[in-house]
Amino acid sequence: MRKLQRPGAPAVLEELTRRGATWSGVTRTEKKLIRRPLEAMSMRGKSLFCNYCESKVQPARGHIEHLTARASDPALEFVWGNLFLSCDSNAHCGHFKDSSRGVAYSPDLVIHPDVDDPDNFLQFFSSGEVQPRQGLDPGSQTRALTTIQALNLNDPDLVQARAGLARQARAMVFDYLDSIEALTPTDRAELFADEIAAFAGSPFFTTVRQFFIEG
Known part of the structure; x- marks a missing residue:
């Protein structure tokens, strides 16, 4: 997870909110308009990367992710700061977080990489594991652990891939x-x-x- 610079919100979000739309009613064209600035935020070099695990996201893949799940708080459905680009893995990140396999978590405790600097919370080791940084205050320690567990950032495949790069x-x-x-x-x-x-x-x-x- 790395620090992100969020661009301005796409105008389509205001329109969707104005007409009282729900996510299921968002058209393919409207989703493309939402996705475009998310891709700009997720780009490094010429490639796209998941905002959570930093795995590569192929063009036209990945999904628009609600950090606070739509079912948890429908009022945040079209709030720009709640939207991220996540990989399509079911073993970690967005799909895992809100699945039946996920752990109970408070969205307020999950690190927001466009607001928080993940480096202040998370230490990535050459073993491939990620752990809370040493010396964190209790609140930051809780946020780091919540983020790792909610997104399953120590999924074995992620650990193996990070260790290989190290x-x-x-x-x-x-x-x-x-x-x-x-x-x-x-x-x-x-x-x-x-x-x-x-x-x-x-x-x-x-x-x-x-x-x-x-x-």
Whole structure:
């Protein structure tokens, strides 16, 4: 999960609210108008990524996700800040969160990546697991745990994929481990910035970024 910059709301949301529409009555064209700025928010390089797990979302795939489920609060059905782009997996993220397999959670406690900086809450380890950061205050600890559990961010497939990417990053470091020690902190930071940039188009980018910066 990474920090997102939310663009302005599409005008169609105001129109849908004005006419008292429900989500089931939204046309395909209207959904495209809603999805377009969500895709802009979810783009990194030339690829789309899930706003929750950072897996790659293929063009015209994924779904418009209500962070607070429509069944929980219909008043938020067309509220722009409640809409995200999620992958289509049933094992984690949006579909899992609101399924019968999901855990009970308070939507207010889930990290909103367009408002909160997930880096302040979540630590992605080279093992592929994600855990609450050490030293969080109780409220932030609860939010981090709620987010991980509600979205099932430690789903085995996600853990395995993130661990594989971390192994790639570790291999790059081992290639020039001896020379790194001779670098100044500034030069080391520049080197790592270049390595991070090399993974910019990869899924699960936060795992690699935290590995280089914090590992």
